Amino acid sequence: xxxxxxxxxxxxxxxxxxxxxxxxxxxxxxxxxxxxxxxxxxxxxxxxxxxxxxxxxxxxxxxxxxxxxxxxxxxxxxxxxxxxxxxxxxxxxxxxxxxxxxxxxxxxxxxxxxxxxxxxxxxxxxxxxxxxxxxxxxxxxxxxxxxxxxxxxxxxxxxxxxxxxxxxxxxxxxxxxxxxxxxxxxxxxxxxxxxxxxxxxxxxxxxxxxxxxxxxxxxxxxxxxxxxxxxxxxxxxxxxxxxxxxxxxxxxxxxxxxxxxxxxxxxxxxxxxxxxxxxxxxx
Numbered sequence: 001x002x003x004x005x006x007x008x009x010x011x012x013x014x015x016x017x018x019x020x021x022x023x024x025x026x027x028x029x030x031x032x033x034x035x036x037x038x039x040x041x042x043x044x045x046x047x048x049x050x051x052x053x054x055x056x057x058x059x060x061x062x063x064x065x066x067x068x069x070x071x072x073x074x075x076x077x078x079x080x081x082x083x084x085x086x087x088x089x090x091x092x093x094x095x096x097x098x099x100x101x102x103x104x105x106x107x108x109x110x111x112x113x114x115x116x117x118x119x120x121x122x123x124x125x126x127x128x129x130x131x132x133x134x135x136x137x138x139x140x141x142x143x144x145x146x147x148x149x150x151x152x153x154x155x156x157x158x159x160x161x162x163x164x165x166x167x168x169x170x171x172x173x174x175x176x177x178x179x180x181x182x183x184x185x186x187x188x189x190x191x192x193x194x195x196x197x198x199x200x201x202x203x204x205x206x207x208x209x210x211x212x213x214x215x216x217x218x219x220x221x222x223x224x225x226x227x228x229x230x231x232x233x234x235x236x237x238x239x240x241x242x243x244x245x246x247x248x249x250x251x252x253x254x255x256x257x258x259x260x261x262x263x264x265x266x267x268x269x270x271x272x273x274x275x276x277x278x279x280x281x282x283x
Contacts, residue, residue, distance in 0.1 A: 001281055002162045004181040004210070007188065008197025010168035013217035013241070014187040016251060018165035019046045020258045024268040025161065026130035032159040036177040037167040038120060038136040038148045045254055047127035054124075056136070056148050057116035058099045063090045067111035074103035074112060095143055120148045124155060132159070145173040153180070169197075170204045178205065183279035184212040185238065185271075190223045198226070202233055211278045213238040215271075238274045239267060 005018040015037070022033040023046075035041040044051070061074075061083070068090065075085040082096035083103055094117065104112045120138040127133055136152040138145050145167070156162045166177045178184060184205050188198040198214070205212040213236040216223050220243045230237055241247070250260045258265045 001160075001183075001276065001279055002156075002164065002181045003275055003279075004164045004166055004178050004184040006166035006174060006178065006184055006186055006201055006205075007168050008170060008186070008199070008201035009193060012168075012187045012189050012194060013215075014168070014185075015042055015165050016257070017185060017187050017215055017217070018163055019043055020256050020264070021268050021271060022131060022163050023047075023128075023256050024258050024265045025272055026128055027265075028130075030130055030132075030160055032132045032134065032156045032162045034152050034156050034162060034164045035133070035135040036149045036152060036164050036173070038138045038145050038152070038173070039167065041135045041137050043133060043165060044123070044125070044135050046256055047125070047131070047133050049125040049127035049133070051123040051125035051133075051135075054122050055118050056120045056122055056151050057118050058144060058147050059101065059114035060094050060097050060099060060117045061092065061103050061112045062115050063092065064111045064113070065090070067109050068107075069109060069111075071108065073106045073108065077102045077106045098144075099147075119144045122148070122152055122155060132156075146176045149173055149176045153177075170200045174201075175204065175208070178208050178210055181210055182281070183275050184210050185215055185275065186212050186235075187215045187217055188226060189218050190216060190220065190226045195226055195229060199229070202235065211280075213274065213278050215239045215241065217241045218243040236274065236278065238278075239271050 005014045007014045022031045025031045035043040072085040075083045080096045082093050084091040119142045123135045125133045134152050134155045136148040167173045186201050188194045219240045
């Protein structure tokens, strides 16, 4: 089963949920935890361990000026504005290139070839028995998060239980992470911003036909608006985590709730069973 943990906005506690769920389940089964928040990965902070690092690359076009006659076909084809053909040279903007390979296909003189360009890294570790941690990290200044998320998911392909921690929001990296997941946990908080962005996240999951449930984090007991929204959308509230100074202190020192307070493990085991039901998987 492949499970996504996402949120419409940052700071709701999705990484906390993903880390505690993986930690709890790893004691009884093999779990692969994938950090898909490649701009700000942080799960390795909760699970420090020696890691293996590999580079992630994407193919980018290189123009052989001696073979190019500046016909302009490559620039006409590129829908992202990465290639502009001038009278005396080719202007290439790698940040805009999506590595579709079309420019190499339409060039009548075979003047364009592709070469790999590094965009980030993947690290893999085994921080505890029963757990594999895969973390993607985008190189600073690089805009191409999606290929790194895709590469991280490939490293987890075929593993029996995969938990993907998403980037916040509802943009392309989140859509890439959600693709192929069996169910999605949406972590929110009972604030106007939290509810607004939860609505956006619910819409994305629905458009991708992925069953979703909600966790209300940092609850102050005034969750009526969020509960009303979930009822109207036929969304199960899978768990409510209280607003607690103790929980915040556990997080801030880099510890896990389920490690510091083992009684919480029962709640996260129950969360897992609810997710299996949500995904239509037999117990």
